[in-house]
Amino acid sequence: MTELAVNLAGLTLKNPVMTASGTFGFGREYAEFYDLSLLGAVVVKGTTLEKKQGNPPPRIAESIGGMLNSVGLQNPGADEVIANELPFLQQFATIKIVNIAGGTVEQYRAVAEKITASGLADALEVNISCPNVKAGGLAFGTDPLAAAEVTRAVRAVTPLPIILKLSPNVTDIAPIAKACEAEGADGISLINTIAGMVIDLDNRRPFFANKVAGMSGPAVKPVALRFVWQAARAVKIPVIGLGGIMTGRDALEFMLAGATAVQIGSANFYDPASAPRIVREMEQWLEEHRVKDVKELIGALEE
Amino acid sequence: MISERAQITLNRQVGIDIWQMRLQTPQIAKAARAGQFVMLQCGTGLDPFLKRPLGIHEIAADFGVITCVYRVVGRGTGLLSKLPVGSQITVLGPCGRPWPQLNAAKAVIIGGGMGIAPLLPLAEDLSARGNTEIYLGANSSDELFALVDFAKCGNLRVATLDGSAGVKGFVTELLPTDLSATEIFACGPLPMMKAVAELAARQNINCWLSLEEHMGCGIGTCMGCVRPIKENDKIVYKRVCREGPVFNATEVVFDD
Ligand SMILES: Cc1cc2nc3c(=O)[nH]c(=O)nc-3n(C[C@H](O)[C@H](O)[C@H](O)COP(=O)(O)OP(=O)(O)OC[C@H]3O[C@@H](n4cnc5c(N)ncnc54)[C@H](O)[C@@H]3O)c2cc1C
Ligand SMILES: Cc1cc2nc3c(=O)[nH]c(=O)nc-3n(C[C@H](O)[C@H](O)[C@H](O)COP(=O)(O)O)c2cc1C
Numbered sequence: 161m162t163e164l165a166v167n168l169a170g171l172t173l174k175n176p177v178m179t180a181s182g183t184f185g186f187g188r189e190y191a192e193f194y195d196l197s198l199l200g201a202v203v204v205k206g207t208t209l210e211k212k213q214g215n216p217p218p219r220i221a222e223s224i225g226g227m228l229n230s231v232g233l234q235n236p237g238a239d240e241v242i243a244n245e246l247p248f249l250q251q252f253a254t255i256k257i258v259n260i261a262g263g264t265v266e267q268y269r270a271v272a273e274k275i276t277a278s279g280l281a282d283a284l285e286v287n288i289s290c291p292n293v294k295a296g297g298l299a300f301g302t303d304p305l306a307a308a309e310v311t312r313a314v315r316a317v318t319p320l321p322i323i324l325k326l327s328p329n330v331t332d333i334a335p336i337a338k339a340c341e342a343e344g345a346d347g348i349s350l351i352n353t354i355a356g357m358v359i360d361l362d363n364r365r366p367f368f369a370n371k372v373a374g375m376s377g378p379a380v381k382p383v384a385l386r387f388v389w390q391a392a393r394a395v396k397i398p399v400i401g402l403g404g405i406m407t408g409r410d411a412l413e414f415m416l417a418g419a420t421a422v423q424i425g426s427a428n429f430y431d432p433a434s435a436p437r438i439v440r441e442m443e444q445w446l447e448e449h450r451v452k453d454v455k456e457l458i459g460a461l462e463e
Numbered sequence: 464m465i466s467e468r469a470q471i472t473l474n475r476q477v478g479i480d481i482w483q484m485r486l487q488t489p490q491i492a493k494a495a496r497a498g499q500f501v502m503l504q505c506g507t508g509l510d511p512f513l514k515r516p517l518g519i520h521e522i523a524a525d526f527g528v529i530t531c532v533y534r535v536v537g538r539g540t541g542l543l544s545k546l547p548v549g550s551q552i553t554v555l556g557p558c559g560r561p562w563p564q565l566n567a568a569k570a571v572i573i574g575g576g577m578g579i580a581p582l583l584p585l586a587e588d589l590s591a592r593g594n595t596e597i598y599l600g601a602n603s604s605d606e607l608f609a610l611v612d613f614a615k616c617g618n619l620r621v622a623t624l625d626g627s628a629g630v631k632g633f634v635t636e637l638l639p640t641d642l643s644a645t646e647i648f649a650c651g652p653l654p655m656m657k658a659v660a661e662l663a664a665r666q667n668i669n670c671w672l673s674l675e676e677h678m679g680c681g682i683g684t685c686m687g688c689v690r691p692i693k694e695n696d697k698i699v700y701k702r703v704c705r706e707g708p709v710f711n712a713t714e715v716v717f718d719d
Contacts, residue, residue: 185685219679
């Protein structure tokens with residue numbers, strides 16, 4: 161028997177595979193394809209304090225080996241999520257992580273408080289890749305001071321483990337990761353989508369109303385691996401790796417780079433049963449290579 | 464919702480840039496209802512990454528097959544047209560909400576361009592009741608398909624812009640002036656559906672439209688394929704893949 165369980169910020173995941181926020185809704189649709197209890201954890205759609213309309217369509221474009229999205233965090237708001245979405249997940253024996261977002265520090269604090277009080281989340285993932293309304297649209301996650309401020313605010317109102325989700329749209333990830341760690345983050349996850357653009361040549365216009373959108377999918381994997389590797393060397397708290405993971409081999413590469421766990425994002429669109437398949441593929445590789453415990457691979461890159 | 468590996472049993476050109484594909488999808492064929500669509504993988508590997516939404520044109524549950532008719536417009540549909548019979552692709556479906564039950568004395572079916580495709584299963588369902596009026600339009604006769612199948616289901620009239628088949632002009636010009644006691648089911652280009660929606664509103668009759676939008680997952684999780692939809696005097700974004708593709712004409716916002 162290969163040991164697949166990992167420890168993450170005081171939580172035990174039965175395996176290192178979780179879903180990535182925004183690619184999994186609140187779990188209902190994927191529950192039609194497989195038993196969500198097969199997963200180490202599920203991370204639900206980014207939830208904000210108030211209901212959010214999101215961006216005008218079109219919101220999705222394809223790129224070679226990947227995609228771009230400009231959803232703009234459309235979600236029904238924390239109260240609705242607590243009342244109508246999170247209860248559904250309680251029937252599954254998996255860790256439930258609620259991804260939260262806000263445009264101001266106060267909004268992050270308030271949504272963290274609400275989700276914590278609901279008792280329906282095992283941990284919070286704090287998305288600091290969204291634009292900071294007060295700082296003129298610059299993402300909290302692109303500035304160590306702003307990242308620290310959000311971490312401190314959320315830490316102050318919740319006893320739940322908090323995972324800060326970092327943006328790859330920065331020159332150096334280390335100071336941001338360290339700032340989150342210093343303010344009490346229990347883990348970090350990366351990468352969120354990479355800022356990209358699509359141009360509609362025939363109409364001479366940007367394809368997206370927002371002009372800039374977020375790129376994801378297998379094409380971003382090398383970039384994501386580099387970020388995870390750099391972040392893991394910068395902090396002692398666990399790192400969750402994601403970005404372009406399609407197979408068990410991809411997932412294990414992220415673990416070698418220093419990830420304790422991984423998230424499956426756009427792959428869910430390619431194959432709705434990606435996440436449990438990746439668990440099986442990881443187990444198979446470990447067996448074939450006589451690795452008894454997946455934890456042996458975490459950060460075990462031979463450099 | 465089902466994800467099935469499907470064998471392609473037919474993939475042939477049926478008009479200029481228009482292709483017909485038959486797929487062996489026993490589970491999806493069994494579950495599919497008129498008006499629903501499938502998400503089709505257009506290659507054999509990771510590229511193209513996203514599946515393409517196509518309306519279900521024929522449902523043959525007894526034989527475990529469905530048919531799609533598609534226009535080659537870009538990379539995905541171009542690759543799809545090159546897949547040989549016998550190859551396998553992943554098909555996700557049946558997606559979206561079907562056409563609602565007829566709730567009037569008579570059904571009026573209006574299709575334009577590729578919007579003709581998802582109307583055939585509806586016409587077939589309604590044919591048993593008789594009394595169905597079917598109006599189909601296209602740029603030219605070589606873009607029309609399934610005319611014989613539609614003619615079996617009701618009273619068929621055709622319009623083409625170049626006059627190469629049926630009446631010369633827009634399909635909406637074929638419609639009778641009095642539509643009372645009918646219910647409209649339409650799919651086609653937005654300007655056509657806008658004209659149909661206005662006509663239905665003027666005569667105060669119920670009208671259903673099937674919409675399109677760029678899609679990520681096709682199953683409701685990514686929030687990618689939304690359209691602005693009226694709900695209690697407010698405009699909200701609803702998912703074409705989950706709340707749609709069929710919407711009531713009074714809810715649809717045309718100028719975004
Ligand atoms: C519910 C639904 C049912 C449809 N049914 C049919 C049908 O029966 N027959 C048919 O010919 N076409 C149908 N379409 C349109 C069809 O999905 C597009 O023509 C097709 O996706 C184009 O792909 P491409 O790669 O060839 O084009 P490209 O322009 O290269 O595609 C790039 C990306 O944009 C998306 N895209 C481009 N145009 C559209 C569009 N009009 N709607 C949605 N996504 C688009 C593609 O899926 C792809 O992700 C339907 C669309 C929807 C939403
Ligand atoms: C359609 C879509 C919606 C997303 N929504 C969110 C979100 O609400 N919150 C968040 O933190 N990340 C969101 N993401 C980012 C993903 O969680 C993930 O970080 C990114 O897609 C990279 O992983 P991947 O390449 O495996 O998809 C979204 C991604 C996609 C494609």
